[in-house]
Amino acid sequence: MKWETRRHARVKTTTGYIWLLAVMVPNTAFPGPTFEGLGDLPGGFCESEAWGISEDGITVAGWSWSGDPDLGDGPLGFEAMRWDRDTGIQGLGGLPGRPDSRALDVAASGTVVVGWARWANNTSESRAFRWTDVEGMTDLGVFSSDVGFSIAAAVSSDGNTVVGWAREGTSGVWQAFRWRHSTGMQHLTGMPSSPASVASDISADSNVIVGRVGNEPYRWTEDLGPEFLGVIDDVFAETREGVFVSGDGSTIVGSAVEAGTIEPRIGFRWTRAEGFVLLPLPSFARGVHPQAVSYDGSVVVGYTVDDNEYYWVRPFIWDNATGIRNLKDVLIQEYGLCEVAAWSLGYGRGVSADGRSIVGAGVNPDGNGEAWLARLPEPGAAILLADLDGDDAVDLDDFLEPDACLCGPDATPQSCPPEAFADLDCDGDQDLADFARFQVEFTGGM
Ligand SMILES: [Ca+2]
Ligand SMILES: [Ca+2]
Ligand SMILES: [Ca+2]
DSSP: OOOOOOTTOEEEETTEEEEOSOOOOOSOSOOOOEEEEOOOOSSSSSOEEEEEEOTTSOOEEEEEEOSOOOTTTOOOOEEEEEEETTTEEEEOOOBTTBOEEEEEEEOTTSSEEEEEEEOTTOGGGOEEEEEETTTEEEEOOBTTBSSEEEEEEEEOTTSOEEEEEEEESSSSOOEEEEEETTTEEEEOTTOOSSSOEEEEEEOTTSOEEEEEETTEEEEEETTTEEEEOOOSOSSSOBOOSOOEEOTTSOEEEEEEBOTTOOOSBEEEEEETTTEEEEEOOOTTEEEEEEEEEOTTSOEEEEEEEESSSTTOEEEEEEETTTEEEEHHHIIIIITOOGGGGGOEEEEEEEEOTTSOEEEEEEEOTTSOEEEEEEEOOOTTOOOOTTOTTOSSOOSGGGSOOHHHHOOOTTOOOOSSOGGGOOOTTSSSOOSHHHHHHHHHHOOOOO
16 A cells, blocks of 8 residues: 555444554655645734745745834835744844835755845835844845845855845946855946846756846856847747746746737746747736746746736646646645645745645735645655545545435535535535546446
8 A cells, every 4th residue: 555644534443433643654855735825024014935945855944024124214024034844933133223124035954044134114125134044034135335225036045046136326327236146236247237137936956046137037057158048929028027947957937028018918938948828818817927936947936916806816837738827726736735725826936846835925815915835745656535534545435425416506415424425526515426427437346
């Protein structure tokens, strides 16, 4: 028998069913599927957001409210956070004089986090920070002077190279930067001084940096300098947002719009072999915003903006076989994670190297904004929602008390024991739709 974690597993005995709280083992760190909210820092509003996840899927970075906002003089009370399973959500503090902070990315070891910090009433003086578990939070400065604005957007796998953008002095043009221990903050060699540029992501080995110059994506390497990737599409020609790179440096993703517009917004994916390929707009969306890509470029995550309701956003997951799918539908319909049904998942923001751990920020069942983490099973893993007794077969042992529990659409079963309630599509009832899933998965026998 192949063991794995099953949240709903139980075994049948002569006297009833015993729930198995944790049936474990094997070789994968995160068997999945699982979904969890990541909590909130004490103090201030009850709200958190996740923006980045380490390549190994262990550590999450983002921010949470930890202080009451001072709407007169500031600060506003938000604080960069780091999360892992062992420590839970942990505040990272702020910079001296800039207590409001937000984290955007985390290195592979989980011990280096980057983002920005500011003082509420001096927003032009936001500063890129690099936090380590040894040194705490350090101000990365602004090129050569101590006046200006900077944001750290991404960090290499080893934590030693940081990229972002900065504006020197009190005016001027945004410029992409690379920061390293040995050099401090530097311009990317070969980049034009105008128009404005940003560096929004970096490959795992730090050799490939991506971003945009004006509205054009670029790919920068130490040897070649910037490679400007040109017009994205005849119609959707420009990008206005960050672009993101796979860990291996091969694949770049972002969003494209027609010149001079902001919508509709189409996702794109670039590789050396194929150039730009647009990600088709799903029927329910008018905007696709890719935000992260797995190590080999095979999985893209981000969020869509709905066609009908303004600013109604949903996380998506893309792969070449299935195209863009609503992540909430995947979690419920394919993996049976019924607890997701009461969430509004909102924004997908980050993905692990293997494409299976995804983070974002939405609204939890209590109505509070909360960071979340979804873990998907290995590709091809058999997910049998109707296998209620966890024996890797869907047979008549899983067809429980149909008289009491099969009660028709929208009716909640009242007289059947909870463990016999097989709501396989997570809509609160046990009806013929659930029975249809049972039939599909039926393997026969007893
Ligand atoms: Ca709080
Ligand atoms: Ca079974
Ligand atoms: Ca149902």
